Amino acid sequence: LEINSPLTLPQKATALFTGANVAISAHSRAVFLFLNPDSHCSRAHEPVIQKLTVEFPSVKFYGILSTSVPAAALDRWKTLGPNFVPVIDDRRQQTWLKTFKALKTPHAFVVDQGVLKYRGGISASNDPAQSKSFPLRDALLDLAVGRPVAKPQTRVIGCPIDRD
Numbered sequence: 001l002e003i004n005s006p007l008t009l010p011q012k013a014t015a016l017f018t019g020a021n022v023a024i025s026a027h028s029r030a031v032f033l034f035l036n037p038d039s040h041c042s043r044a045h046e047p048v049i050q051k052l053t054v055e056f057p058s059v060k061f062y063g064i065l066s067t068s069v070p071a072a073a074l075d076r077w078k079t080l081g082p083n084f085v086p087v088i089d090d091r092r093q094q095t096w097l098k099t100f101k102a103l104k105t106p107h108a109f110v111v112d113q114g115v116l117k118y119r120g121g122i123s124a125s126n127d128p129a130q131s132k133s134f135p136l137r138d139a140l141l142d143l144a145v146g147r148p149v150a151k152p153q154t155r156v157i158g159c160p161i162d163r164d
Contacts, residue, residue, distance in 0.1 A: 037077030104158035120154030
């Protein structure tokens with residue numbers, strides 16, 4: 001999975017809580033976020049993600065759940081989780097996980113016009129309140145002003161994704 005190379009996105013995306021199809025356009029700028037409601041690191045970044053959706057309204061944000069989690073965690077997430085982004089249910093086939101080769105939650109990927117522009121962390125810490133840098137935001141700022149992403153790949157800090 002090379003930066004600045006074309007990326008073929010999976011054809012199917014199903015919303016986690018509704019089962020509805022999630023429309024994904026390869027001809028726009030999008031952020032794909034591998035998340036997990038049972039991961040403290042992932043949950044801690046939800047306020048940061050919400051701020052990014054407001055700061056970058058022209059960017060499409062999608063959460064992806066690719067691992068099994070306890071029912072209680074899903075119930076909690078349904079009411080308190082990232083309801084500001086559609087969450088794709090990737091638990092059964094792990095098609096999205098295989099496409100992006102995500103390692104941890106949270107793990108962010110920016111695709112612009114079908115080309116991978118960034119992969120890495122949302123912040124530089126497990127606790128974004130303690131982070132001194134926010135590389136996902138920096139990547140989106142670079143793209144917003146027409147610059148190449150200065151740091152297209154950054155370290156991902158978080159909980160490993162279980163592969164089923």
